[in-house]
Amino acid sequence: MTSTTDLLSEYDASEVRFFRDEKVGLNGIIALHDTRLGPAGGGTRRYAYASEEDALEDVLRLAKAMTYKYALAGIDMGGAKGVIWVDSGKQRSEALYRSYARVVDSFDGRFITGSDIGTDKECLRWMSQETEYVTGLPEQFPRPTDDFFHAGGLGVINAMAGCCELVFGSDDLGDRHVAVQGIGEMGEHVVRYLSRQGAQVTIADIDRERVDRLTDELHVGAVDPKSVHAVDCDVFVPAALGGVLNADTIPRLDCEIVCGPANNQFDSPLDAVRLADAGVLHAPDFLASSGTIIEHTDLLRQGGYSHQRVLEYLRRIKNQMCEVGRCAERQGRPPQHVATELAKKRIESIRSIRPSIRTAPSPKW
Secondary structure (H helix, E strand, C coil), X not given: CCCHHHHHHHHCCCEEEEEEECCCCEEEEEEECCCCCCCEXXXXXXXXXXXXXXXXXXXXXXXXXXXXXXXXXXXXXXXXXXXXECCCCCCCCHHHHHHHHHHHHCCCCCEEECCECCECHHHHHHHHCCCCCECCCHXXXXXXXCCCXXXXXXXXXXXHHHHHHHHHCCCCHHHCEEEEECCCHHHHHHHHXXXXXXXXXXXXXXCHHHHHHHHHHHCCEECCCCCHHHCECCEEEECCCCCCECCCCHHHCECCEECCCCCCCECCCHHHHHHHHCCCEECCHHHHCCHHHHHHHHCCCCCCCCHHHHHHHHHHHHHHHHHHHXXXXXXXXXXXXXXXXXXXXXXXXXXXXXXXXXXXXXXXX
16 A cells, blocks of 8 residues: 555645544545645545545546646646545535535635536535635626537537647548547537537447437437447547556557546556557647636636636647647657646746745635
8 A cells, every 4th residue: 555655745745635524424635736836726526435545646646637737728826636535426415515615715715626526516506605715606607698618628629629630630520530438517518519510429428318318419329438448430538537548448449539638547657658659649638628727717817707718718729739749749759748848847937936825816706
């Protein structure tokens, strides 16, 4: 078993807090990875981990990825993550989330959180009763109501367009076959964007009811979740849990591109090299999935939320993907490594003009 100290050192976390509230069944961990650019942000995941070590490693890995996601997106925030470790998926209550939110509030703005696996909008509303440092509620965003829009899904689509331009010489997704693994909120919106653009789409999810609903509505194909990574397609989209790109699955991929919003898609650091050696272009997960944080953190910018500014930042994702991909090709390195280096360089370049730890301004919602 890896010691807690070794894990904190491995992921270079700046602060980790364990907490519990026996009355409501709360056990959790919040990890702040880096605060050199600004207050740390990251969603809250409610999950039935097999062990405390698994929960700690997940929160540390996710917090580190958030640091790079913010930095690469040009957002002056650091990375963090919260996990609520439950016995089963049914362990969900207002009391649980309000107790957790009081822990969030105790960071005094150094940690800002939102939704993740197991934490939906109802949970965020419970949390907002105890802390103002919660983002992701629909009422916080004065978007046009007549447009189909999902920032996270559109971010993935823009990253995918960049990948297709690099690989096929055209960013037109209408000519492509895309296999999507996982059709939760993010995955479903990716599927809807693809369908609107005329792409051939194949989906897979363990929730058969979700699969049936989308196949009936959008006339997309469906396969067994265990074999979706092996579908003969142009683009494979990991949109479920992490670790799906590994020594077992990479040799069975039958695609030119991997581009999806799942966090920590590689099971080990070696897998980025394995995928590159297989000749598959990979969109770094923290770049492809940055759409949601781009929108949510826009609330904290000068003057408050601007939908047009969000759209501009989302459009940049395609250009960023092209830049990363071309640089990776020139250097003979995996795109994940190139993107990580670019994020680190931005952190180092900005840190000299900012204090080491910043708190967020009081939100205006």
